[in-house]
Amino acid sequence: MCKAEHIKTFLRGIGAIAVSEAKLRFTSDGLKVSAVDPANVAMIHATIDRTAMDVYSAPEEELVVGIDVARLYEMAKGFKDKEPVELIVEDSRIKLKNKNLTYSVALIDPNAIRKEPKLPEMDLPMKVVLGIDSFKQAVQAANKISDHVILRCDGDKFYIEAKGYVDAIKTIFDDTELIEFVKAEAKTMFSIEYLLEFCKAGNKLDIIDIRLGTDYPGFFSFRDSAVELLYVLAPRIENV
Amino acid sequence: MCKAEHIKTFLRGIGAIAVSEAKLRFTSDGLKVSAVDPANVAMIHATIDRTAMDVYSAPEEELVVGIDVARLYEMAKGFKDKEPVELIVEDSRIKLKNKNLTYSVALIDPNAIRKEPKLPEMDLPMKVVLGIDSFKQAVQAANKISDHVILRCDGDKFYIEAKGYVDAIKTIFDDTELIEFVKAEAKTMFSIEYLLEFCKAGNKLDIIDIRLGTDYPGFFSFRDSAVELLYVLAPRIENV
Amino acid sequence: MCKAEHIKTFLRGIGAIAVSEAKLRFTSDGLKVSAVDPANVAMIHATIDRTAMDVYSAPEEELVVGIDVARLYEMAKGFKDKEPVELIVEDSRIKLKNKNLTYSVALIDPNAIRKEPKLPEMDLPMKVVLGIDSFKQAVQAANKISDHVILRCDGDKFYIEAKGYVDAIKTIFDDTELIEFVKAEAKTMFSIEYLLEFCKAGNKLDIIDIRLGTDYPGFFSFRDSAVELLYVLAPRIENV
Numbered sequence: 156m157c158k159a160e161h162i163k164t165f166l167r168g169i170g171a172i173a174v175s176e177a178k179l180r181f182t183s184d185g186l187k188v189s190a191v192d193p194a195n196v197a198m199i200h201a202t203i204d205r206t207a208m209d210v211y212s213a214p215e216e217e218l219v220v221g222i223d224v225a226r227l228y229e230m231a232k233g234f235k236d237k238e239p240v241e242l243i244v245e246d247s248r249i250k251l252k253n254k255n256l257t258y259s260v261a262l263i264d265p266n267a268i269r270k271e272p273k274l275p276e277m278d279l280p281m282k283v284v285l286g287i288d289s290f291k292q293a294v295q296a297a298n299k300i301s302d303h304v305i306l307r308c309d310g311d312k313f314y315i316e317a318k319g320y321v322d323a324i325k326t327i328f329d330d331t332e333l334i335e336f337v338k339a340e341a342k343t344m345f346s347i348e349y350l351l352e353f354c355k356a357g358n359k360l361d362i363i364d365i366r367l368g369t370d371y372p373g374f375f376s377f378r379d380s381a382v383e384l385l386y387v388l389a390p391r392i393e394n395v
Numbered sequence: 396m397c398k399a400e401h402i403k404t405f406l407r408g409i410g411a412i413a414v415s416e417a418k419l420r421f422t423s424d425g426l427k428v429s430a431v432d433p434a435n436v437a438m439i440h441a442t443i444d445r446t447a448m449d450v451y452s453a454p455e456e457e458l459v460v461g462i463d464v465a466r467l468y469e470m471a472k473g474f475k476d477k478e479p480v481e482l483i484v485e486d487s488r489i490k491l492k493n494k495n496l497t498y499s500v501a502l503i504d505p506n507a508i509r510k511e512p513k514l515p516e517m518d519l520p521m522k523v524v525l526g527i528d529s530f531k532q533a534v535q536a537a538n539k540i541s542d543h544v545i546l547r548c549d550g551d552k553f554y555i556e557a558k559g560y561v562d563a564i565k566t567i568f569d570d571t572e573l574i575e576f577v578k579a580e581a582k583t584m585f586s587i588e589y590l591l592e593f594c595k596a597g598n599k600l601d602i603i604d605i606r607l608g609t610d611y612p613g614f615f616s617f618r619d620s621a622v623e624l625l626y627v628l629a630p631r632i633e634n635v
Numbered sequence: 636m637c638k639a640e641h642i643k644t645f646l647r648g649i650g651a652i653a654v655s656e657a658k659l660r661f662t663s664d665g666l667k668v669s670a671v672d673p674a675n676v677a678m679i680h681a682t683i684d685r686t687a688m689d690v691y692s693a694p695e696e697e698l699v700v701g702i703d704v705a706r707l708y709e710m711a712k713g714f715k716d717k718e719p720v721e722l723i724v725e726d727s728r729i730k731l732k733n734k735n736l737t738y739s740v741a742l743i744d745p746n747a748i749r750k751e752p753k754l755p756e757m758d759l760p761m762k763v764v765l766g767i768d769s770f771k772q773a774v775q776a777a778n779k780i781s782d783h784v785i786l787r788c789d790g791d792k793f794y795i796e797a798k799g800y801v802d803a804i805k806t807i808f809d810d811t812e813l814i815e816f817v818k819a820e821a822k823t824m825f826s827i828e829y830l831l832e833f834c835k836a837g838n839k840l841d842i843i844d845i846r847l848g849t850d851y852p853g854f855f856s857f858r859d860s861a862v863e864l865l866y867v868l869a870p871r872i873e874n875v
Contacts, residue, residue, distance in 0.1 A: 226562065229539055230536075230539060230562075230564070233532075233535070233536045233539065255533075255566050255567050255568065255572070256532075256533070256536060256564070256565070256566045256567075257564070257565045257566075257567075258536070258562065258563070258564045258565075259562060259563050259564075260561055260562035260563075261561040261562070292713070292736075293735075293736070295713065296710075296713040296736060296738070299709050299710060299713065321740055321741040322706065322710075322738065322739060322740035322741070323738070323739050323740075324710070324736070324737070324738045324739075325736070325737045325738075326735050326736045326737075327735050327736075327737075328735065332735070466802065469779050470776075470779060470802075470804070473772075473775070473776045473779065495773075495806050495807050495808065495812070496773070496776060496804070496805070496806045496807075497804070497805045497806075497807075498776070498802065498803070498804045498805075499802060499803050499804075500801055500802035500803075501801040501802070
């Protein structure tokens with residue numbers, strides 16, 4: 156049992172990369188979903204932390220069930236953000252339930268669902284932590300003139316920039332504006348469309364933790380104390 | 396002369412069942428419209444109570460005029476909710492008027508308008524009174540998985556429920572949540588589309604009073620101290 | 636350097652009459668644009684007053700550059716209303732810049748841009764000054780039944796009125812509701828579409844100053860202490 160907003164953010168985060176069916180794991184750490192988007196450009200590792208749940212009776216062995224992400228999200232939206240909601244698995248159905256309202260839907264056979272991805276191990280030297288709003292603003296600005304954006308660190312400052320045919324846009328962050336900043340040279344181009352989807356999904360969370368190399372996939376972890384949406388996004392190749 | 400919001404709610408309520416032209420009666424009790432929707436599935440009996448009007452000079456004999464409901468509603472929206480508005484009939488025109496703004500439109504010949512329905516007399520044993528928001532929430536939840544909803548009482552609690560192909564939804568109300576509850580076995584299926592239209596129209600009113608039998612038309616009275624929108628809605632036949 | 640909202644209102648105001656490219660003048664009085672709409676029905680003379688700018692280093696000679704109005708407006712929207720923004724011309728580019736974000740776009744050759752109109756000299760005897768909201772409300776009311784509106788003064792009151800096939804609408808203003816009122820007989824019909832566009836663009840400004848004759852172009856000056864959007868709108872010929 157946890158607040159409806161956590162369940163909504165969790166499901167919304169998975170849906171952000173167009174994943175329609177997913178394996179939901181009840182682990183000793185909390186609820187977990189790992190999934191890859193249909194285009195194989197992004198993956199998500201989403202978690203609702205066990206500590207965010209008032210009551211959490213996971214079975215001895217880890218339980219894995221198949222869920223229809225969009226359908227369950229649609230139902231979760233019927234509950235108010237601060238309302239406590241129970242998420243129950245019984246009789247091959249998953250239920251969302253508060254005092255008055257019960258919603259139930261048939262589970263999907265987990266074997267019919269695409270294999271869960273592993274988190275890639277990579278050496279990403281640069282790290283910044285900032286407010287989600289600041290990141291979103293910079294990406295939205297870039298979106299006005301291009302459909303891809305360059306995230307870059309010259310070892311001193313962190314840049315989010317884009318170039319159009321006649322115009323250019325650049326947002327600069329230095330130590331004073333970043334919650335955390337591990338400086339290292341890094342530069343990667345990403346699709347703005349994906350980044351904006353992540354931002355929309357992570358909207359109600361607090362911070363974003365970005366890890367970056369050069370032309371490597373980037374790690375974008377949107378989180379607060381209850382929910383983490385960790386996206387790994389493939390780079391786009393720059394035409395030089 | 397009464398507040399613009401009463402006139403707006405009254406006209407909006409009639410328009411909710413797609414009635415385009417109606418007979419408006421100036422009676423000793425207030426303003427009244429009775430009309431049937433074009434599909435003959437729902438009827439409305441709408442009233443602005445005389446006590447809600449600061450000045451009300453009804454003629455000796457009851458006055459009946461024909462109005463274009465949508466056109467008059469469109470104009471009423473031009474006034475702010477709390478503004479006092481005069482509704483005047485003169486020179487074959489109906490006028491809405493405040494200090495600055497005057498709107499006038501030609502009346503329609505009442506003989507050209509469809510006959511007004513009578514309120515059916517029926518024995519509907521079950522009655523609940525609840526806040527419009529609670530009712531609306533339950534119907535909206537049902538709307539996510541179906542286009543019809545079952546209202547049901549087992550003699551103890553009141554249920555609003557729907558079933559889809561793989562999912563199901565149920566909202567339960569007991570005495571503690573209902574303003575009034577006359578318990579009796581009852582169960583009827585209705586079109587969600589109509590119920591949601593009623594809820595939208597009655598949005599600014601306070602409570603809804605529902606009377607129900609089994610597979611009988613239901614009475615849905617949305618009201619506050621000034622306006623009543625009483626809808627009678629035909630049942631839908633359940634495929635058993 | 637001035638507040639982003641001034642730049643936004645200024646550019647939005649020019650865009651309201653579908654001007655896509657304009658000559659921007661850095662004069663000793665402030666920033667100025669004069670332009671005619673493609674249909675030759677309306678012109679605008681827009682100003683950001685020098686006193687609204689914290690720093691303003693105009694060159695000795697008046698500087699004239701060509702700008703892409705819509706593109707620059709789109710970028711200006713990326714800044715928050717109260718944020719101070721620098722507008723810089725250098726290296727054949729125009730830049731919008733705050734502490735973090737820099738946007739730059741290539742200038743357009745001013746010789747490729749349509750000639751700036753002169754403000755017509757006309758004897759318009761009637762003048763009213765009123766709140767933009769009051770004016771907008773009256774025009775919106777008229778819009779419900781017609782696509783043109785008559786502005787009229789009988790030497791005593793000021794009327795905004797429209798007639799449809801079966802309905803009519805009239806808003807009356809007298810001395811008590813007008814900030815300033817120079818009474819004189821005047822009557823002119825205008826396109827509602829243009830007036831509503833002006834109102835939308837001038838939305839954040841304070842007052843509108845209207846000057847009117849009979850079947851002459853009208854002067855509509857939307858302004859506050861920082862920005863003026865002065866529109867001149869051609870009359871529509873009434874079918875009498």
